[in-house]
Amino acid sequence: MKKLRFYLVAFMLAFLTMPILQSCLDSSDSSYPDSLLAIGTLEIIEGREYFFNLDDGDKMYPSDTTYIHNYELVDGQRVFVQFLPLEEDKPGYEYNVKLIQLQNILTKDIIPLTEETVDSIGNDRINVGNLWIAGKFLNIEHQFYHSNNPDKKHMLNLVINKTSEAPAPEDDYINLEFRHNAFNDEQREPSWGVASFRLDEIADQLEGKKGLKILVNSIYDGKRTYTVELNKKK
Known part of the structure; x- marks a missing residue:
């Protein structure tokens, strides 16, 4: 898997200090101390399968969506993505991740x-x-x-x-x-x-x-x- 770029870490540290975002994406949960935050555009592949085009042009595939419930998929929706990186590569994508939370922008x-x-x-x-x-x-x-x-x-x-x-x-x-x-x-x-x-x-x-x-x-x-x-x- 492609090594995560520093901008993801810096982005999370800067934005999680904002009160309104903390209420939407509670990364302070001790269950996910290593989770990261990125901004991307949701793109539907087919049916319920989708990925994220990140703002630096890279693609992120959510192999594990266990924690995502009742989220309405909208093609082209901008999203805050809280995630954990997975070690296994996903062909065609720079990042393969486990989703923690999604918050629409x-x-x-x-x-x-x-x-x-x-x-x-x-x-x-x-x-x-x-x-x-x-x-x-x-x-x-x-x-x-x-x-x-x-x-x-x-x-x-x-x-x-x-x-x-x-x-x-x-x-x-x-x-x-x-x-x-x-x-x-x-x-x-x-x-x-x-x-x-x-x-x-x-x-x-x-x-x-x-x-x-x-x-x-x-x-x-x-x-x-x-x-x-x-x-x-x-």
């Missing part, structure tokens, strides 16, 4: 922002940490404040601004906006998460571009623009 399409949808999409404050492109997805690590009331849902979207206030098009970059609607929820506690957005909607527009510019209404600094460079294949 918010996975959405990019949508248009119009005069009619401005209010419903919202523009409440939200912080952005890391942004990266993996395969056909733009991934955004984010943080916002909430009341910790399970009945209060927040909404996140990545939009193409088509209103009269849209920025002028640029030659080298596609302009997008990361929008948050808190639905008037009280801002008491911070929460952390990752959202993944399919780039299919703008695939044609990305031809010949250097990357993306993402406008965000941040919590502390107001409007900020983040630049994400495209991964050019040599």
